Amino acid sequence: MAFANSDGVSIYYERHGDGPAVLFVHGSGGHHAAWWQQVADLRSRFTVITVDLRGFGKSDSSMPEFDGQDFPGDILAVLDQEDLTDVVLVGQSIGAVAALRAGLSRPSRVSGVVLAHSLGGLADPELSELVAADRSEAVKLPVLDRLLSKSFQENEPAKTFLFQQMGTFNVAKMADLRNLSTGGPTVEEVVGSGLDVTFLAGENDAVLSAATVRRAHALVKGSRLELIPDAPHSMYWERPDLFNAAIVRVREAISA
Template structure:
């Protein structure tokens, strides 16, 4: 059984695989967590033996953010979504490592689930996790999508472009979700804009300390390029957080990577233009599917 929303076809039957949603063999509801050094990471897993996609949300999201992707991709892939450390149902432990552990958390979850290789589809902050995971264990990933993100990839050339774009840009809205979706979407889709805000509101408030820690983390783009993991940079014309020109510059430093710019979308293309996002990401993953 399927249904259509915003031009995308969704399959309900695809979500009825083993282990999803959250049931034990007796049919009782369970809460799936990975425990690591006292930290509990919440995840959801559609199960099955198909190639795996791990979806990694941004700072305005959590595992629920991918509601327009999982029903689409679950027909052909095993889909894993998570509440990353510090978000949703995965609060960090007191004095925990914070964003520095995002990449190791992703690899640890693959180990926990017995998954040898996966693709990552990451948005915004999820790019930090994707990059961190890839440089630590490149053999574990058959493709990476960096959507409206360049992660923490940098070098002198990239840093100069970032500094120039930041100086020329207007001040960012004080409310995170106002910056995370584009003006076209906010104007044309008030109901779904409200839904984005509600999903984001399930997270604990993002602290200045967390943001500062995140922005201090850097990875030389040359180190990431050396992993040779097939990479797709997907950006959008209304993204005022990770500017399209910045994504294009990082793409130019990753040989063999793919680049696409989407019209009429802001920082959350996956949420604002799911039809285009799913089509472009689906084509890229199909090309590299193991």
């Protein structure tokens, strides 16, 4: 448990285990503790780092407003303080946007980025249109139904309640982060960087369709695709067995 300095902002993070490094970046309703099922499972084989972006969890939340453009710097501050190299960044939803930008800006430390249930803010007209179409369908559903399956909500009421409570520890809200993807990298920039990129998503994701993820994978030449059957948007929470297995495959492939 420690803090890193990101341009004067205190960023909370934790480091667990030993081995090749994986750093997890939470989504808009999460923070470092959202990864409890990943830390417990993966720390025996990897160095697992969890971080709170500014405005979330234990990181500094005193600023009058939040700018998602600052999130990549929060990740880099942790990497620099721990002097980590050959790190795989795993970003969930909005966290994937920050992870991709951090990876592109610091190739000396980041060897791969996993975009979990997100296209990482790629600036591409075709993909933007597909994402907008997916979102227009998603907003027809209650927020919880977009993130967790109905069967999970019915069969796991305690874990569903805890999932909802996670966001109550955060000051920053999604409404504060509307410019998160502004000025995102183009497909050509990502491909040209040589960064190892993986698209990880569930076939049953109600926020980002499998078809959209497949198209992004096709456009980003050389990228990896982990499209998991019967998995929802918050696979890391609802089906950690599937999510964690995918992370192991990616981390070990990059290490090899």
